[in-house]
Amino acid sequence: MLLNAVILTLREVIEASLIVSLFLAFCQLSGQPKKTILAALFLGLLSAILYAFNISAISQWQNGIGQEIVNASICFLVYLFLLIFLATFIKSDPKSSKQLQSLAMVVGITLATTQEGAEIILYLLGFTFSPELFRPVLFGSLIGAGIGLSFGIFIYYLLINVSKKSSLRIGFIMILLIAGSMIMQAIQLLTQIDWISSQYPLWDSSAFINERSLTGQLLYALIGYEATPTPIQVISYVVSLMLILALSAYLYFRDQRQPNA
């Protein structure tokens, strides 16, 4: 039971921890206040509690597909705000883009924490019905959360200790891939409720990297790895990345032409 608690919590915490560490590193490098990130974390925790305690009502909504609708919306919104963040990433000077970036970071973290946090809370709440297991499970969860946080701290220090240029590049790519994985997740959720037609997977790489394996899990958190993705998932993933790249490139070159715009 304890080991399962470690793994489950780690899986959830690692995703949120990654986004938070990337944004914290960005704040550190660009001289933006880190307080907003911590406030967003707190906000996310609150809404995770709200979500967890209303899960029954949310789940029964729309004949039992409310959970997918809410979660897919969260994924799309996180994507949208990561897109805003990345599009304004390169032009760091104007004040308006700084405000937009803060907003994008706050909303992104709040929403990501809501989804991951609610799952951990629901998991832990389940053990209040078997009190003898509650302690080991809570302990396991704390260990899992600890490992997840350490991973985030590791990424943070890694980023702020390499040259600013390469750390911004790595950060950009990592956030870009997280954004793409949000779209993958949203498509999977909408397929699960039959809003999008199910398809045969485009390939099966589970013999190569299994989703259950540590590598698979880590890749899932980092780039949204899926061993058996459907054509729609792959296409949406690629298109979602291209969209961000195109928008960032457009804004970058536009600003280069008019340095003071």
Next chain:
Amino acid sequence: MVNYSKRLPFILATLLSVLSPLSIAGSPIIEIEIRNHLFFPDVITIPADTKIKLMIYNRDNSSEEFESYELNREKIIPGKSRAVIFIGPLPAGEYPFFGEFFPKTAQGKVVVK
């Protein structure tokens, strides 16, 4: 010349089947229960290339998360509630699923024939 007006119903039918989420024709329903962190039945057999609507009733007080890497499905089912998950159409094979919150006991598989 081909008479398209005669073919129109078929073309429409094909279109509708492609836009299957919009078609109302119901998928076969299979019911699964979760009791004491176990799936009943724990093996379900479904035909290949068919979309199935899984109705999962969680009779326990605690939440469970239905999860399957092979089926690409993941959904929290709160205690004392019912959840709907669509699976398929799938090629023949075995697709294990499990309850992520109680994975030691909550194990099952979908056999596609």
